[in-house]
Amino acid sequence: MKIGVPxxxxxxxxxxxxxxxxxxxxxxxxxxVFVENNGGFEAGFYNDQYKSAGAEIVSKAEDIFNDSDxxxxxxxxxxxxxxxxxxxxxxxxxxxxxxxxxxxxxxIKSKSICIAYETVTDDxxxxxxxxxxxAVAGRMSIQAGAHSLEKNQKGRGLLxxxxxxxxxxxxxxxxxxxxxxxxxxxATGMKAKVNIVDKSEKRLEELKNIFGNKIIPQLVxxxxxEKLVSECDLLIGxxxxxxxxxxxxxxxxxxxxxxRGSVIVDVAIDQGGCVETSKPTTHANPTYIVDDVVxxxxxxxxxxxxxxSTLALNKATLPFLNKLANDGFEKALKSDKNFLAGxxxxxxxxxYKAVADVFGHKYVSPNELF
Numbered sequence: 001m002k003i004g005v006p007x008x009x010x011x012x013x014x015x016x017x018x019x020x021x022x023x024x025x026x027x028x029x030x031x032x033v034f035v036e037n038n039g040g041f042e043a044g045f046y047n048d049q050y051k052s053a054g055a056e057i058v059s060k061a062e063d064i065f066n067d068s069d070x071x072x073x074x075x076x077x078x079x080x081x082x083x084x085x086x087x088x089x090x091x092x093x094x095x096x097x098x099x100x101x102x103x104x105x106x107x108i109k110s111k112s113i114c115i116a117y118e119t120v121t122d123d124x125x126x127x128x129x130x131x132x133x134x135a136v137a138g139r140m141s142i143q144a145g146a147h148s149l150e151k152n153q154k155g156r157g158l159l160x161x162x163x164x165x166x167x168x169x170x171x172x173x174x175x176x177x178x179x180x181x182x183x184x185x186x187a188t189g190m191k192a193k194v195n196i197v198d199k200s201e202k203r204l205e206e207l208k209n210i211f212g213n214k215i216i217p218q219l220v221x222x223x224x225x226e227k228l229v230s231e232c233d234l235l236i237g238x239x240x241x242x243x244x245x246x247x248x249x250x251x252x253x254x255x256x257x258x259x260r261g262s263v264i265v266d267v268a269i270d271q272g273g274c275v276e277t278s279k280p281t282t283h284a285n286p287t288y289i290v291d292d293v294v295x296x297x298x299x300x301x302x303x304x305x306x307x308x309s310t311l312a313l314n315k316a317t318l319p320f321l322n323k324l325a326n327d328g329f330e331k332a333l334k335s336d337k338n339f340l341a342g343x344x345x346x347x348x349x350x351x352y353k354a355v356a357d358v359f360g361h362k363y364v365s366p367n368e369l370f
Contacts, residue, residue, distance in 0.1 A: 001325045002032045004068025006061045007039035010075045012283035014042035014306035017072035020049040022314045027054035031325050034058045043306035082106035097355045098245045099272035107345045119243040120342035131178050132312040136302040138182030141265040145234040148263040148294045156261035161191035168192045172232040176203045179238030188214040230257040237266040239274040244354035250275040260292040269297040
């Protein structure tokens with residue numbers, strides 16, 4: 001198959017869909033790979049490396065979309081890219097459609113086959129292609145939060161880990177999944193006071209086994225969330241419903257009761273955010289203030305560390321892409337129910353229920369489609 005890797009055009013997005021090593025493996029399996037000129041430059045992957053791996057360097061994105069059977073990206077296609085997607089073309093990337101009506105409509109009209117990294121599952125119901133970037137975003141959330149707490153960033157002027165004789169900052173992490181666990185890893189390492197809120201007693205027990213007394217596990221149904229939020233200095237939003245819009249856990253009223261200069265990092269912003277006052281921001285202008293609370297809502301946080309992120313993502317996505325290219329999309333998906341869960345839009349049909357429900361489209365089961 002012909003596999004195209006365009007340069008990412010989302011603002012401050014410097015990741016790339018394939019590394020030179022991944023390209024080499026795909027080419028060894030008999031496939032052809034097109035990489036847009038300098039597509040990996042900002043992540044430290046250069047044209048010469050792609051050429052050495054056997055890729056063809058293409059100067060224009062239009063040519064990549066026109067000549068490829070599979071488009072491999074990192075972030076969702078933007079308007080100019082949607083227009084270039086062809087009927088029956090396979091698009092393999094993060095999509096986050098439940099928070100993107102215009103994108104969803106565009107992909108439906110394109111009659112392409114759209115497989116979302118974030119809804120591919122494994123046998124335990126986990127999300128193996130979302131997990132690497134969730135881990136990166138979770139770790140970055142504490143770095144971003146610590147920086148935003150500095151006075152020159154309009155924060156409270158707190159050092160996350162405190163100082164000798166001075167109490168550390170109080171961190172509340174909403175969600176004990178991959179984002180929450182990785183946020184806790186960095187926050188506890190920085191000696192902050194760390195509360196993790198989750199609805200699963202079992203998951204909180206697992207986190208307690210990992211972190212011991214370094215965290216305070218909080219079962220959501222047994223706490224006064226409004227009080228906990230009002231007392232925190234840094235709030236991390238790591239709530240996820242796979243493929244669906246994130247629930248608004250933190251209300252405007254809760255924001256009004258937070259301390260002046262406290263910070264929210266809403267990692268769930270890709271799926272609409274779990275805070276009522278959240279709106280997407282960029283790495284160039286990452287924060288804004290509502291009711292004296294600093295909001296950090298960058299929608300592509302891992303794009304800030306593109307080399308680490310690209311390497312981590314490729315380890316997870318390459319086996320699936322290999323299968324897709326070797327077997328074709330129907331055989332690859334039909335033979336693997338977990339891979340099939342990644343199919344969101346197919347030839348004009350919405351094949352992921354949460355996306356169909358949020359926009360009022362007819363849901364077509366992938367099994368029915370095949």
